[in-house]
Amino acid sequence: MKFDNYMVLEFPSKSANEGFARSAVACFAAQLDPTMEELGDIRTAVSEAVTNCIVHAYPEEIGTITVRCRILKDQILDIVIKDKGIGIADLEQARRPMFTTGGAERSGMGFTIMETFMTNFSVTSEPGKGTVVHMRRKLQRRK
Amino acid sequence: MRLTSYLQEGRLTIALTGEIDHHCAKKYIDAIEGKIEAYMPNVCLLDFEDVTFMDSSGIAVVINAMRSVTRINGKLHVCGLREQPLKVIRASGIDKIIDIKEGAL
């Protein structure tokens, strides 16, 4: 895959890093001259994916989260968010709106939001090995 | 997390500030529940004017506020939503069960 630019972040699954991760990706995306709405969508989707790693992938321990961003041709921002946590046994169930294993503090809307806010979205997972969320967002070209 | 509130004629206004994510959501949920139980308002207004970002953790904050107010037979309104939080609320569908007032009050 041809790309124009990329960046990789690695950090521990501490909730203080949620804000850091979404801001870092938004800063990287800024070179594509996105609209406020596009930036908001990207920040939201990244926040959801990173929060899932912190809350669900590593419930009892601090593990490593990797975020990789690439800029592909035609103004496409490609984002991969990866953990080596507990994984997801039933992906279809996990992606259903309002499904959560997290109790009253979670809404079960994370995957739904990633799907609606991004142009492409996929998730692969292996129980005991971890989860990979892959998202793409095509940005409007502005004059 | 920063939150201010005031009670006027049975109406409790709670203003949230900053970015609402999982990192601070639990504190918001508990603080809002505490205020509602302390003041027992007929109407509770959640003011989002100074909320610059929220993810789905913010949905849980609104739903829990709704539960707390309903438990004391009160009503919940949400106001002052900027574009990004409004988009998240719409994507979640909770705008169908919660009264959202457009713009600031």
Ligand SMILES: Nc1ncnc2c1ncn2[C@@H]1O[C@H](COP(=O)(O)OP(=O)(O)O)[C@@H](O)[C@H]1O
């Ligand atoms: N990275 C992950 N590792 C393990 N489980 C996950 C991961 N991401 C999501 N899940 C599972 O999928 C469910 C749905 O996720 P989501 O839609 O973001 O809702 P929520 O985070 O509010 O529970 C979670 O409750 C959890 O069981």
Ligand SMILES: [Mg+2]
């Ligand atoms: Mg989630």
